Amino acid sequence: MVSIKEVAERCGVSVATVSKALNGHRDIGESTRERVRKAAAEMGYTPNSAARSLKTNRSYNIGVLFVDETQRGLTHEYFSTVLESFKVESEKRGYDITFINRNIGGKATSYLEHCLYRRMDGVVVASVDFNDPQVIELVNSKLPIVTIDHIFNNRTAIISDNIRGVRDLVTYLYKKGHRRIAFIHGENTAVTENRLTSFYKTCSELGIEVPDSYVKEARYHDAAATARCTVELLALARRPTCIMFPDDFSYIGGMNVILEAGLSIPDDISVVGYDGIWLSQILSPRLTTLKQDTSALGRAAAEQLVNQIERPRTTLPERIIIPGKLLEGRSVRQL
Missing domain, CATH: 3.40.50.2300 (Response regulator)
Known part of the structure; x- marks a missing residue:
């Protein structure tokens, strides 16, 4: 099995640089990042998730709270495109996503209990009854939280304008x-x-x-x-x-x-x-x-949540407003 040290030796960089390149950190050059990724792929290197979790005390797992009252789930085009953008950006930064529910192995739990059981590093709340006591409990917890299209005090919110x-x-x-x-x-x-x-x-x-x-x-x-x-x-x-x-x-x-x-x-x-x-x-x-702009909404949510997870002492709650664009069709008559 190829080690991260072997990838570093082949590229002539440090182990830390290889780790940053593979985890999407922005404090190394794009050319170095691509060179490291290419070498890792050619050598068949895959990160050891268990070792990484022990070292960083993170699970590299982000929770998604998405409850659609119309029961359309991910066929809901607006939210499905927001979440797809969120997923892509999260994965670029080395995180997997898991949908949150109210049970573990058939046993009823709260949203927060599910997050703690799965050792989630943070949660994005994309669609839910924001007045639900279980949602309030989750938002008031110590977990990093980002909401989409809803504002809570002292929590980062990504808002469509x-x-x-x-x-x-x-x-x-x-x-x-x-x-x-x-x-x-x-x-x-x-x-x-x-x-x-x-x-x-x-x-x-x-x-x-x-x-x-x-x-x-x-x-x-x-x-x-x-x-x-x-x-x-x-x-x-x-x-x-x-x-x-x-x-x-x-x-x-x-x-x-x-x-x-x-x-x-x-x-x-x-x-x-x-x-x-x-x-x-x-x-x-x-x-x-x-x-x-569903792509920008999902991408901003992922960026802000990962920042909270990785830099909690320097990341402040924000309200980020994403503008949209009027598309002129043929459904309005000039009077």
Whole structure:
């Protein structure tokens, strides 16, 4: 079995440099890192995880807390792409990921107990009921924690810029001549609060009146709930000229209702989505939407969590805001 010392001798560097190169540390040059990795691959070197854990007192295992209430799991395109980016970046830095649940071998446990049992070095919380007592217990523990799209005091949070995203969408609709804008939003979460506040604030600044009947609550990623809200909006005596949907996937429910009513998009009614998933760009007409930078969200979460794990004394909690980008499709009519 090839040792790390043999790799170091072949490359003419120290054992420490080989270790840093193979573990993705940034304090060595790119050329050295690639040379070491190439030599290790050619020699068939594989790290001894048990020895590494003993030396560093780490498991090199990161927990992922992901609970999707719509029961779509990793078919949820938004979170699946965030988590894929998180996984890739974590693995580049030498860490494996494990999904957290509430049982160990059939025995009920808390999220924190599962993390301690698996000796997880840290946890990313990507989708969950943030008011769940077990989530609060985990967040209040001594484990390094990074949350995505939710803010806890004294914890690093990676936030998609929902305030700016909704402002950009409303402003775009205003420039297209729309003044009767309805908003179907998701369930009561921090994301929804930011989007809804931004919606009302932007409309107020632009002089757009928003009747209570124009604002409906559905659920994220729930086409059936969005369809019911769309039926109610179309039944209004003074119906909106444009409907903003909570996300691109749930828009499909609204789209079907609009088409079944014999209406045309965008000639009879305009629509916009949110997320910018692949599906939104192959629909006809192509959906105007706000694309969230899922790759940047996942990558930033991994970077911040590994920094907390490896440099706990010098890493402070941060709120990192990731901007999105408006994608102009063909679903909004110029009035």
